[in-house]
Amino acid sequence: MKLVGIAGSVADKSYNRLLLKFIANHFSDTVDVEILDIQDVPMFNQSDDQTDSESVQYLSNKIKQADGVIIATPEHNHTITASLKSVIEWLSYKIHPLSGKPVMIVGASYYDQGSSRAQLNLRQILESPGVDAIVMPGNEFLLGEVKDAFDDQHNLKDARTVGFLKETLDKFVKFVKVINTMNGPAADDGWKSEDLESHGKVETTIEGVDMHAADWVEKASAKTHAASGDDYVELDRGVLTVNQLNYFLNSMPMELTYADANNQFIYYNHNADAKDMLASRTPAQAGNPMADCHPKRAIPHVQQVIHMLRTGKTDLFKLPVPGNGPDKYVMHYYQAMHDAKGEYKGINELVLDIMPIVKYYLSHTGQVLAKNPNAKTDAVSGASAKAATPKPDSVSGASADVAPEAPDEVSGASADPEPVTPAQPEVDSVSGASGNDN
Structure with missing residues (x-):
C-alpha cells in the first residue's frame, strides 16, 4: 500500500x-x-x-x-x-x-x-x-x-x-x-482508455511525420532541425554534444527504451544488433505507436501496465522473462517518468540480465544460492513449476500470455491490493506550545 x-x-x-x-x-x-x-x-x-x-x-x-x-x-x-x-x-x-x-x-x-x-x-x-x-x-x-x-x-x-x-x-x-x-468504481477498467495507437498529442509530439515510417528518426530530425553531431545540448546537470550523449547511452550495460506520454516509441539505445539484444528492437521501429510494437494478444496487458504507471498506482513495474536457463535471468523494469511538477511524461523501460550481478555478489561474499522449499516459483527460472514458458514479445520481451504481476513494496504499489476483474492486473505545559517547533 x-x-x-x-x-x-x-x-x-x-x-x-x-x-x-x-x-x-x-x-x-x-x-x-x-x-x-x-x-x-x-x-x-x-x-x-x-x-x-x-x-x-x-x-x-x-x-x-x-x-x-x-x-x-x-x-x-x-x-x-x-x-x-x-x-x-x-x-x-x-x-x-x-x-x-x-x-x-x-x-x-x-x-x-x-x-x-x-x-x-x-x-x-x-x-x-x-x-x-x-x-x-x-x-x-x-x-x-x-x-x-x-x-x-x-x-x-x-x-x-x-x-x-x-x-x-x-x-x-x-x-x-x-x-x-x-x-472506487464497480470495476476499474480505466486501462482500456490507453491509446496505444498514439492518436493524441503531447508537447513533444512531432507532427507531420508518419509514425510508421521506417526512417522516422531521420524525418523527425529534419522536421525539427534537431541538434546532431558536435552540437551541444544543455542537460539538467551537464552539457554534452549529441555524439557524447549517444556514446554515453549506447555504453550502458542495459537496454533502454523511451515511450512518451502519447504512447509513442521514440527512442532506444542502439548498443547491439537486434539479434544480440535481450529484447529485440530494430531502427525502423523508432517512432512507431506502441500498438505496432506488440502482438494483438498482448495489447490489454500493455495497456494495464501503462495505465498503472500513468495514474500513479505504481512508479515501477517489474517483469521477469523466464525460460533463459540457470545462467541468465532477464528482467524488464518499466519506470514512470515525471516532470518537475510530477506530471506523467512517459516510460523508461530498462532491460538487463541480472545474473552476472548475482554471480559477482556471490563470488565476493562467499555465499551461495539455496532453493527455498516454501517458494511458489522456480528459483532458477522464476517461472511456475506448473506453467508453460511464455513466448516473449519480440519488442518488449514481455510475455503476451501472462498478465502483469502485482507490483511489490519496492515498486511503490500496493502489496495487497483489492481484487479486480480477472482481465486486469493486481495491482505506504498546558497549551502544549513549544518555543521550538517540534
Whole structure:
C-alpha cells in the first residue's frame, strides 16, 4: 500500500518528521510511506494565487497518487502550525486532492498530552467542506515527552508505544482499503482508455511525420532541425554534444527504451544488433505507436501496465522473462517518468540480465544460492513449476500470455491490493506550545 506522510512543521529539526521516518522504516513490510516536506510551500494568500506553483502541484499530485495520507502534527497554542494550515488552504482552494482521501493523524509533543488538541483541531479542518478528507475515527496516536522518546538511532524506545503504533497503522491499512473500495468504481477498467495507437498529442509530439515510417528518426530530425553531431545540448546537470550523449547511452550495460506520454516509441539505445539484444528492437521501429510494437494478444496487458504507471498506482513495474536457463535471468523494469511538477511524461523501460550481478555478489561474499522449499516459483527460472514458458514479445520481451504481476513494496504499489476483474492486473505545559517547533 502506497501512503504519503506530511509533517506539519518547517523546522530543520522536527520530531514529527522523525516520527514519520520511524513509521516509514520500521513498518516498511506493511506500507510504503513517502515523506513529503512543506518547507517550500508559500503562505496562503488568495490575492496571490500560487495553486499552479511547483511546490503546491507537487504535493497535490503525490497525494492524488497515494492510497492514503498520514499527517504528523505538532501542537502550537492548542492548534496546528500556521505552515500546515497554509498547506491545507492551498489544497482546498482550487484543487482538492484530499477530497475522499483516507487520512490518519498522529502527533508528537514535548508534553505528556502529545498534541491531542492539535489533532482535534486538524480533524475539524480536514473534515470541513472544501477539504473533505475522510479521517480515521478514534485510534489517536499521541506521542508525549518526545525529547526522550527516541534513542540515538532515531527509533522509539518504548516497546508498548511501538506496539500501539503498529495496531493503529494496521487499522489504518484496513480503513484505507474500505474507503477506497467505497470511492472506487464497480470495476476499474480505466486501462482500456490507453491509446496505444498514439492518436493524441503531447508537447513533444512531432507532427507531420508518419509514425510508421521506417526512417522516422531521420524525418523527425529534419522536421525539427534537431541538434546532431558536435552540437551541444544543455542537460539538467551537464552539457554534452549529441555524439557524447549517444556514446554515453549506447555504453550502458542495459537496454533502454523511451515511450512518451502519447504512447509513442521514440527512442532506444542502439548498443547491439537486434539479434544480440535481450529484447529485440530494430531502427525502423523508432517512432512507431506502441500498438505496432506488440502482438494483438498482448495489447490489454500493455495497456494495464501503462495505465498503472500513468495514474500513479505504481512508479515501477517489474517483469521477469523466464525460460533463459540457470545462467541468465532477464528482467524488464518499466519506470514512470515525471516532470518537475510530477506530471506523467512517459516510460523508461530498462532491460538487463541480472545474473552476472548475482554471480559477482556471490563470488565476493562467499555465499551461495539455496532453493527455498516454501517458494511458489522456480528459483532458477522464476517461472511456475506448473506453467508453460511464455513466448516473449519480440519488442518488449514481455510475455503476451501472462498478465502483469502485482507490483511489490519496492515498486511503490500496493502489496495487497483489492481484487479486480480477472482481465486486469493486481495491482505506504498546558497549551502544549513549544518555543521550538517540534
